[in-house]
Amino acid sequence: MDARKKKRKVLLMGKSGSGKSSMRSIIFSNYVAKDVRRLGATIDVEHSHVKFMGNLTLNLWDCGGQDAFMETYLASQRSNIFSDVAVLIYVFDIESREVDRDMDTYNAVIEALREFSPNAYVFCLVHKMDLIQAEHRQRIYEERSTLIRSRSEHFRVDTFGSSIWDQSLYKAWAGIVHKLIPNLTVIERFLTAFSKKIDAEEVILFERSTFLTVTSVTSEVGELNPIYDRHERLSNIMKAFKHCAARNTLTTPASAGFVVMHTKTPQFNIFLGRFTDNTYIFLVVPPGEAAYNCAVLNTMLAREGFSKLAAAGRSDGFPLPPPETPEETNGLAS
Amino acid sequence: MPFPPVRRSQSEDPDRDHLPNTYISSTFSTYKTSAQLSLEKLLQGPNHGGGSTQPRSALIPNTQARDAKPRLLLMGLRRSGKSSIASVVFHKMPPNETLFLESTTRIQKDSIHSFMDFQVWDFPGQLEYLEPSFDLEDIFGSLGALVWVIDAQDDYLDSVARLNRTILTVQQYYPGINIEVFIHKVDGLSDEYRTDTFQDIVQRISDELSDAGYENAPVHYYLTSIYDYSVFEAFSKVIQKLIPNLSTLENLINTLANNCGFEKTYLFDVLSKIYIASDTRPVDMACYEMCSDYIDVIVDISELYSWDHPDRRPKGEQIQEAESHVVLHDETMIHLMEMNKYLCLVSVIRNPEAKEKRGLIDMNCRTFQDALNDVFSRSWEQEEQGNA
Numbered sequence: 001m002d003a004r005k006k007k008r009k010v011l012l013m014g015k016s017g018s019g020k021s022s023m024r025s026i027i028f029s030n031y032v033a034k035d036v037r038r039l040g041a042t043i044d045v046e047h048s049h050v051k052f053m054g055n056l057t058l059n060l061w062d063c064g065g066q067d068a069f070m071e072t073y074l075a076s077q078r079s080n081i082f083s084d085v086a087v088l089i090y091v092f093d094i095e096s097r098e099v100d101r102d103m104d105t106y107n108a109v110i111e112a113l114r115e116f117s118p119n120a121y122v123f124c125l126v127h128k129m130d131l132i133q134a135e136h137r138q139r140i141y142e143e144r145s146t147l148i149r150s151r152s153e154h155f156r157v158d159t160f161g162s163s164i165w166d167q168s169l170y171k172a173w174a175g176i177v178h179k180l181i182p183n184l185t186v187i188e189r190f191l192t193a194f195s196k197k198i199d200a201e202e203v204i205l206f207e208r209s210t211f212l213t214v215t216s217v218t219s220e221v222g223e224l225n226p227i228y229d230r231h232e233r234l235s236n237i238m239k240a241f242k243h244c245a246a247r248n249t250l251t252t253p254a255s256a257g258f259v260v261m262h263t264k265t266p267q268f269n270i271f272l273g274r275f276t277d278n279t280y281i282f283l284v285v286p287p288g289e290a291a292y293n294c295a296v297l298n299t300m301l302a303r304e305g306f307s308k309l310a311a312a313g314r315s316d317g318f319p320l321p322p323p324e325t326p327e328e329t330n331g332l333a334s
Numbered sequence: 335m336p337f338p339p340v341r342r343s344q345s346e347d348p349d350r351d352h353l354p355n356t357y358i359s360s361t362f363s364t365y366k367t368s369a370q371l372s373l374e375k376l377l378q379g380p381n382h383g384g385g386s387t388q389p390r391s392a393l394i395p396n397t398q399a400r401d402a403k404p405r406l407l408l409m410g411l412r413r414s415g416k417s418s419i420a421s422v423v424f425h426k427m428p429p430n431e432t433l434f435l436e437s438t439t440r441i442q443k444d445s446i447h448s449f450m451d452f453q454v455w456d457f458p459g460q461l462e463y464l465e466p467s468f469d470l471e472d473i474f475g476s477l478g479a480l481v482w483v484i485d486a487q488d489d490y491l492d493s494v495a496r497l498n499r500t501i502l503t504v505q506q507y508y509p510g511i512n513i514e515v516f517i518h519k520v521d522g523l524s525d526e527y528r529t530d531t532f533q534d535i536v537q538r539i540s541d542e543l544s545d546a547g548y549e550n551a552p553v554h555y556y557l558t559s560i561y562d563y564s565v566f567e568a569f570s571k572v573i574q575k576l577i578p579n580l581s582t583l584e585n586l587i588n589t590l591a592n593n594c595g596f597e598k599t600y601l602f603d604v605l606s607k608i609y610i611a612s613d614t615r616p617v618d619m620a621c622y623e624m625c626s627d628y629i630d631v632i633v634d635i636s637e638l639y640s641w642d643h644p645d646r647r648p649k650g651e652q653i654q655e656a657e658s659h660v661v662l663h664d665e666t667m668i669h670l671m672e673m674n675k676y677l678c679l680v681s682v683i684r685n686p687e688a689k690e691k692r693g694l695i696d697m698n699c700r701t702f703q704d705a706l707n708d709v710f711s712r713s714w715e716q717e718e719q720g721n722a
Contacts, residue, residue, distance in 0.1 A: 288650030
């Protein structure tokens with residue numbers, strides 16, 4: 001796949017009422033969970049373009065899920081819909097009573113996808129998990145995902161259980177965008193080197209408008225953190241606060257944001273700041289005022305390096321592949 | 335006598351310097367004295383009745399002054415939202431989950447251990463506590479405030495009538511009690527209707543009270559809803575009236591805010607997110623929401639990264655109290671500083687230059703912290719010495 005290609009076609013499919021438009025609105029259009037009640041049914045296909053990480057544009061095709069539409073997608077519009085797809089996101093409603101029929105439709109979609117874009121990634125979200133009692137969630141989710149895998153032909157499918165009412169939605173979508181970012185290895189290599197230099201417990205890169213985790217690096221000590229879903233929870237926490245800030249400073253959630261956040265506690269120090277045009281960097285370093293200030297200073301230096309690169313016209317500052325070792329890592333003060 | 339002096343403390347009372355302080359001192363006693371335990375035991379049974387022969391004037395012997403916990407009573411008709419309020423404010427329950435709360439059948443007593451210890455008693459709406467079988471002394475004896483909840487979406491005439499009866503009884507024996515009326519569930523009303531309801535209720539109560547000869551009864555009214563911040567705001571006001579050194583605190587905060595150019599400053603109780611004092615500028619709901627949500631952010635993030643492990647070592651010296659600030663897109667800065675175990679100071683600064691002067695702001699806040707701890711601790715230390 002050509003990594004420089006900037007537009008990625010993302011198909012969002014699933015049965016009518018399964019929650020496709022709801023989650024799209026929450027992740028990309030700054031809705032809060034209770035606002036999605038206002039959404040009506042999606043008619044035919046709704047196209048939207050989402051800029052993500054500067055050099056990547058997601059071309060989101062939200063396909064209405066009523067049976068009549070489904071039939072046209074699979075028949076007359078087949079080549080139009082299914083060609084050139086980078087990602088198919090298929091949403092299952094956990095509460096659905098016609099599991100077999102859902103699976104048949106899913107299988108038909110997979111068939112069509114195999115025909116026109118055999119290299120696409122497939123993600124299946126088992127949605128509305130909040131409606132299942134907590135003690136049964138894991139079991140039901142596993143049963144369902146085995147069933148899904150058995151109907152997925154040769155595609156390697158990633159499944160996520162999700163709900164718009166908690167952080168699981170962020171986990172699922174972070175997993176999805178993680179697969180889409182073109183120069184991820186370069187970014188990750190830089191972050192690893194950087195986090196070693198500043199001796200951070202954890203470095204997380206968040207996308208600016210969605211607050212989805214782009215990627216993260218965790219040190220050996222940081223790995224011991226018993227809370228595994230912390231990244232999604234952070235997305236959730238910060239996005240909720242962004243909404244609050246927007247509400248109270250009379251702006252739209254899209255234009256609200258943070259310039260910088262410092263937090264010092266006896267157990268950890270956290271720095272959150274704008275990194276490149278489209279990302280926030282989130283540092284967790286052990287307590288120690290001097291070490292913390294040093295880490296922040298280094299982050300600023302690295303950021304300058306990136307903005308220089310960005311000014312030189314390389315989109316977001318993150319160098320595009322083929323591998324170019326980011327020079328900024330060498331110029332760090334320590 | 336523990337409670338009524340607290341109210342007087344805000345007026346010019348010769349006793350002002352030591353009486354209220356004895357009561358705040360209980361905050362810092364981590365153990366329970368035997369007197370306190372027996373007092374609690376005494377308060378546990380609402381139905382033990384019959385023991386009301388004690389003269390009402392000699393309330394509790396002075397030796398128990400240290401153990402006095404101000405008490406908040408939540409009263410009102412059934413299904414007016416008392417338990418929901420208690421759960422949302424004191425147990426951090428998400429508002430939409432209060433739908434599933436069972437109706438309260440006996441008095442629910444919550445002890446809140448925070449910057450000052452107090453009790454919250456949640457009364458079942460159907461309980462006829464004015465009947466002679468109830469010991470009024472037990473219920474109202476060490477009372478700080480009576481919070482009466484009225485469902486504004488329902489027919490409130492019955493509730494108003496009952497409230498009036500209660501006020502008249504309570505006023506007779508315990509004139510020092512604050513009566514706070516929460517006109518509740520106003521989220522469902524339109525703005526205009528809300529104002530009308532408010533005025534109507536206020537009118538009815540004050541009319542009836544003045545008919546009965548009480549011209550200026552200490553009754554305050556609040557419009558509340560658990561779905562926004564109004565119930566926290568209202569509770570903050572209720573609690574503030576019970577804090578003996580409120581004016582000192584407000585003065586301190588005013589000085590700090592003026593010198594640092596803070597737009598608005600709140601001293602929050604972290605657990606309940608009630609603010610116990612703020613500067614005396616007008617309340618700005620937007621600032622309050624942001625400050626209150628920012629505490630949430632810090633508490634939630636702390637939860638994610640405060641794990642203990644022997645391999646996790648600090649890399650150097652650091653001040654023991656948490657400190658945090660965030661700069662928003664429009665240059666507004668929210669500054670948070672932990673004051674002690676229970677309290678934190680949150681300020682909103684709208685001056686873009688504040689970023690460069692953070693060192694100065696931090697230092698001023700530390701000075702404030704010392705002063706605050708002085709206010710809370712001195713009387714306690716004095717008493718300890720006196721006892722020893």
